[in-house]
Amino acid sequence: MRIPEETVERIRQASDILEVINDFVSLKKRGTNYIACCPFHNEKSPSFNVNPSRQIYKCFGCGKAGDAVRFVMDIENIGYGEALRYLAKKYGVEIEEQEQTPEEFLRQNERESLLIVLNFAKTFFQELLTDTDEGKSIGLSYFRERGFTNPTIEAFELGYSLDAWDALLQEGQRRGYSLDLLEKAGLILTKEREGGGNRKTFDRFRGRVMFPIHNVSGRVIAFGARILKVDKNQPKYLNSPETAAYHKSQVLYGIFQAKQTIRQEDVCYLTEGYTDVISLHQAGIKNVVASSGTSLTTEQIRLISRFTPNVTILYDGDAAGIKAALRGLDMVLEEGLNLRLLLLPDGEDPDSYVHKVGAEAFKTYIKQHSQDFIDFKANHWLAEAGDNPLKRAEGISDVCASITKIPDLLKRQTLSQRVAQVFHVSEQSVISEINRLLRKQQEQQHKDLERQQRNAGNRQQSSSNTSNSPSQPSLDDINALLDGFSIEDTPETEIENAALSAPNIPQETRQLVRTPLSYQEEECIRLLMNYGARELEPGITVCQYILSELHEIDFQTTPFNLILTLFREAYNRGDILTTNDFLDRQSIDDTLIQQQAINLTTPRYEISSGWEKHEIFVPSEEEISILADSAYRNILRIKKMLAEQRMASLQQLLRESGNQTPEEADQLLTEFMHFKRIDMHISNLLGTVISA
Template sequence: MRIPEETVERIRQASDILEVINDFVSLKKRGSNYIACCPFHNEKTPSFNVNPVRQIYKCFGCGKAGDAVRFVMDIENIGYGEALRYLAKKYGVEIEEQEQTPEELLRQNERESLLIALNFAKTYFQELMQKTDEGKSIGLSYFRERGFTNPTIDAFELGYSLDQWDGLLQEGTKRGYNPDMLEKAGLILRKEAEGGGKAKTFDRFRGRVMFPIHNVSGRVIAFGARILKTDKNQPKYLNSPETTVYHKSQVLYGIYQAKQAIRQEDVCFLTEGYTDVISLHQAGIKNVVASSGTSLTTEQIRLIARFTPNVTILYDGDAAGIKAALRGLDMVLEEGLNLRLLLLPDGEDPDSYVHKVGADAFKAYIKQHSQDFIDFKASRWLTEAGDDPLKRAEGISDVCASITRIPDLLKRQTLSQRVAQVFHVSEQSVISEINRLLRKQQDQGRKEEERQQQRAEANNRHTASQQPATTDDINALLNSLSDADTDLPEITIPDAPFEAAPSFKVTRTPIAHQEEECIRLLMNYGAIELEPEITLCDYILEELKDIEEFQSSSNNAMLSLYRKSYQRKVILTAENFLDQLTPEQSELHKTAVTLCIQKYKISDGWAKHEIYVPTEEEIHILAKSAYQNILRIKKMLAEQRMIQIQQQMREPANSSDDADRLMLEFMNMKRVDVEISRLLGTVISG
């Protein structure tokens, strides 16, 4: 279904990019903008920048950029229409669309269809628990016995699946859901009959309490299910299989319910089980998540890092809990997070212990008994080592090995002092051990790279010996590359102040950077008057009148828009591009966002010390920037033309007149190049 343009505009106007991004990443104010570690690639230093005035974001690390709609598209991996519906729901904007039948819903893309099917299953399981005798007597009674209240049950959308073979299948079919889609969502199973008979189709979850698993934005993407009766042929817990929308290594149970509390408390408590999360949440400790039935993964740690750099692991105090804590310890450190660990009293888990002592006592226990990873490891090694010096040395080496995982050099140096204090050894011996382990890791990394390279070369030799390339193969490859270069995407730009722009590919050459700087100045300061009645746009377009087009296709597309709009007495601004270019016009939109967001900010420390730092917006600096930019473009064009002339002069077919003409043009270009170099104050080459 198409969303009317006026509705799209209402959604855009209602959306606040800070609120939208804050649902997924913790933003920190820096000057007039906000920063964070980018959610689209792994980084330790924030390069993700949000401009609330222009309602755009830009990552200077991976290049992702756009507005609120584009962010939702990228972070949720969904289409343009679905991102608009997400924002419309968030901000209460009514979308006037024709009512969709179940068949129309299922014809949408597979990801959206899977989410719709999973949401149907969630609601179905909730209704079964609240409205059927079996659901009330078994499912609801179980949650009541665990002490869960109605608000808690509603917050986590808990439910129950009847002990029937095909209850969900029948209900889903009756409501128009395709069994194939229910199977892809992991809700039903299909078993081929022996002897070529008809396949049997039945529900995956039967006679179990249901724990919906939500993604960061709150949509149900999978289920965890616990059986309540004793059946040796059935696993106690059963989880959804991996699907297009569910990858268990990338999901944390409870992250949707916990994300705001994690941001506010600036720490995330990490547990192992569903009921641990729910019980702590109900007790008022809401900044808690679980690793969703898997060993802790790097992706899960990075998900936590979106909201806080501080993690406290809460595991059971038995041998399995200690093993799990030690297994996740190095992974958390490797991602640059600050880690503390807490083992509960033997025989207790977070769920049982918070019920036993209450929320206040539980919080106090965390505060008193949580340890940093050095104390956590050292206490176990020192207990085991006793008076054995070799065991003691082994413990020091083990703690140092964890420190080598930390990417921050300053943190490593500080923690080496702590290790020396705890084990009563010299700091230099600890530093020497850390350096030895780091060198060992580097050596192992180099050896592994060499092995991979050798394997790759062996595979290439094997492939080459089996399939020798022919002249026809090479010609076909060259032709395909040539075709690819001319098969450019169509770019459509809305009506005035825009006209249709040429299609293009992004080209990154030295002159393209100067062209881009020219567009940046036009976009951000074009309407500013350098002199009375002479704007920056007047100056730049006048200076560029002898240059027919820019060499970079994307820059030339924007220059064409400026020239055509200028003829209509309109000077385009950044807002024209950001408001009128839709996310489908990805290259122009991304370029516009990139050019109008500032990467750096002048430190407030200069003002504190009463040191004045001029800014780019000041007229004399702006005029100088534009002047130098035009000079650099013309200098590069002159240098390119000189190279072309030299190539033409080498051609044997040139007559003496042609040679003289080319030599004269070369000398003129050389004089232009020398004069511009003088004006720029650069070194003139001989």
Template sequence: MRIPEETVERIRQSADIIEVINDFVSLKKRGSNYIACCPFHNEKTPSFNVNPVRQIYKCFGCGKAGDAVKFIMDIENIGYGDALRYLAKKYGVEIEEQEQTPEELLRQNERESLHIVLNFAKTYFQENLQNTDEGKSIGLSYFRERGFTNPTIDAFDLGYSLDLWDGLLQEATRRGHSRDLLEKAGLILTKENNKVFDRFRGRVMFPIHNVSGRVIAFGARILKADKTQPKYLNSPETPVYHKSQVLYGIFQAKQAIRQEDVCFLTEGYTDVISLHQAGIKNVVASSGTSLTTEQIRLIARFTPNVTILYDGDAAGIKAALRGLDMVLEEGLNLKLLLLPDGEDPDSYVHKVGADTFKEHIQKNSQDFIDFKAKRWLTEAGDDPMKRAEGISDVCASITRIPDHLKRQTLSQRVAQVFHVSEQSVISEINRLLRQQQDQKKKEFDRNDRQQQRQQTTAPQAPDAASLEDINALLNGLGIDAPPPDWEADTPHAVTSPAAPRPATTRTSLSYQEEECIRLLINYGARELEPGITLCQYMLDELHEIDFQTSPYNLILTLFREAYSRGDILTSADFLNRPPEDDDAIQQQAIHLTTPRYEISDGWEKHEIFVPSEEEISILADAAYRNILRIKKMLAEQRMASLQQQLHEAVNSPDDSDRLMLEFMQMKRVEMQISQLLGTVISG
């Protein structure tokens, strides 16, 4: 169902891109813009840029770009209409839509339908907990025993699944939800005899939310003693739920993580809920799985600082050590805290209270060097071989850190803790790094040989490697991937934005066409002299000239059509185009309006003044020289074509004379333009 245009406009005007993106990524102000590590690809150095004035974002690493609506579409992997509904709900914009029938629900795309049915299940479990005798006597009593208050129960949408074979199935069917969707969402199961029943029965329910707060799965705990049933049961993988990419409590914790600038990482659902209730809200847990790289990267969106809070028993230590190197490898700052033996965060915070728990964290959190060194030194005693093994183990963790300056600083710390020379520590780190590089090279060579064998045995036309493939290969080798325009020899000034590099080799003319469009989009309405706008000047000079690069010619045509109506298009006309109309035009506009670099404020303090492109004299000269370059290149193209025709018309004197005359005319034009540009002319 289409949302009225006036409502779309209200949503766009209400949405602030900084607020929207801050729900998913921690933005930091730099100059007039905001930056962050991109949420769409793995990177260590921030290349994700958000412009609050133009209300757009652009990643100079992977090329993702758009406005607030496009960001929600990309980050949530949803359609244009659903992204508008998300923003409308966030900003309280009412959308007048007819109530959907069960048939319309079935026609919706699968992902959105799954979200709808999962939200129904969440509400169903909540109502069971609060409004049924079984829910109150079993589920609610359990939560009360854990010390959970009503606000906490509501904050985490806790619920209860009745001990019935098909209670949820019957209610869902009555509400118009299909059995197929319920099964795809992991809510029901089908036996071999085609008997259908609820997956979660007689269990307290812990809904799992994504970053934006939508329910995507459930964790469930059985309360009765039944050895035939697992104590904990989680939703299976679905199109909307991938457990390796989700952290329990991230929706409830993200603002606190950003404010406190640290994330506490635990293992269990009740650990998160109890700490949250105690006022320690910047806490999450791995969701039914061991800690994964994707989960660490999710934390990195909000803070570079992680403190692991695990149980003090052998299993807790093992889990902490397993996650340690993974956190370091992603470039985060890591601390570890093991609670007293026999305690977990849930039990310990109830035992000592919130204030004592916070004090315990502050006093006993260790960096990974102290954490590992304490274990090794206790185990080694006076055994020098064990001490050497411990030093090597700590050095191996240091090699995981991508920042070489951090590695150097930490090598000094290792030397102090183990009472050895710093040089010996550095030598061991370098040895391990070389070993890792050799291993990566062997794996690369092995994969390369395997690929060559496959091509030899089954020859086929190779596909051109995409930029994503190249970036993935470079990242795998520990090399930062280049920006999308890494091969471009662009004639733009330093302040010019980077544009996406086409898959095919670009001509010199395409760069000048791009520059012309950049000037039109950014400055088309500016007057170069009284009564003469830049748009009027450039369109007059380009009369009857069409661009050869498709997207630039389309934008040029839009400028011409608008100008014929007495209008001059601005950047807003392109930036605010709905992606469903022409996503390529919006993307090009963002590329051409987003500068990668800004002049530092420090330059002005030292009285170093850089001329601005917005100054009329500089802007007029840029437009003038751009037009000259376009015409010069068109003349050169024509001369090249004439030379080819002359070669083919060697036996036709009349044609040769005509072609030679035109060639000389084009040559004179090219020479005149070269003189105006001040370029060197070859004889």
């Protein structure tokens, strides 16, 4: 389905990139921009930069960049149209929906299709809960027994699946959803009948209360389901299988409902079960999530770190709860988060305890009884060790092992003092133990690296005895592309980029090959994009000056030459392009231009405001004299490098003097000396002592 251009423009104008990104990442103001740890790759120091004035983002770590629409596409792994619909819903922009044809539906990518059918299932289960006798008498009664109110049921979109073999299957087919799509979404199962014959297809969830699992943006991506009748042949809880939309190790139950409060309270409470989250949320403790019945994973911890660096784990007080807390402890520390742990009274879980004592008493209990990981582990070991000195030493080593997981050196040093106090040992002995464990880890990492290198060498030797895989480029593939090219008529960058466009080369290796000239071309485009309309003197803009000086010169780096051509075409029409003319482009080719525009207009660093307090003033590039000098020297460097490039070509031809007549050789030498004089003249203007 195509969204009209005027609607797209209304969505873009309504969208605020700070609000959009804040739904997924906690941003902190720095100067005129905002920063955060990038949600697209793992990092400890923030390199993700958001520019609210230009409505763009840029990560200086992984290179991701774009506008609000691109961010939603990347973070949710959805297409352009679906990202626009997400923003339209967020900002109340009405889209005139048109009935999709079967062909249009098939053109959507698999993940988008799964999200649509999962949303249908969620609504279907909700209607069964509230609109059917079975749903009300069984499902709704169960939620009422748990104390869940209507607002809570609506907030978590709880539902019920009928105790029938194919209720959802029949409704899904009536709505036009294929069996294949319903099965890929994990909603139905297909099995062979005993003794052969036709296959049997039926609903995965039958006679269960339904807990939809949402992603960060609130889309339903899976379901958890609890059976209410006693049936030894059925598991008590049943979850959706892994799909293209759902990877359980990357999801936290309740994160959509909790993210704003996590950000406001600057702490996330981590539990184990669905009802723990729902009961605490209803009691007013809304910054709570659950690991969805799985062991805590690194991806889940990183998801929390988008919103807060502080985690408090709430687990049952029994042996299983202690074991679970200890298992996740080191993983949280390794990701650089601040950790506290709370064990509830024996026999209690967060759900039962908050109902027993109430919200305020529960909050008070958290404040009084939560412990940092050192106290938690120390109490566990001291209770187990008693008077046994060997057990006590084992406990100290175990706590020190957890400290080695912390990436921050200053934190490790501070915590070593705390361990010494708790165990009544010298701080030096603790530091020595931490250093011993760190050396041991480094030795193990070194051994693992050597083993990987040996294995890689063995695989390479093995592969050399077989033909090249179609997905891997061979030297012959690249050399074939170079046949017919010569130095004198083909720039180095063009040759290398032609080689990199070989169909057998994996996408991730197709990166722009940089030459010294390409950096000067990039700088020229940066000046055009940032200052093209600025006047260097009355009536002479940066754009006019640069384009006149580069008359009949084309750039050798493809994306930069494309942008230069766009500036020339616009200038010939009487226009000067601005950054926004590049940021709003959305076709496949234009996306590359958009990425370059963001790269060239987003500064990585800002001058601290504290410098002005000390009367330290740094000249700004926006000052006309500095801007004029930058443009002047950039053009000189481009012309100098072009001269050097031509000289290198002429030298190569002169070495092959046997292929030319004396007259031709003299002509080549005369041309070489001409470019040599140009090179030396530009070197003098630039103040270069030695010319290349």
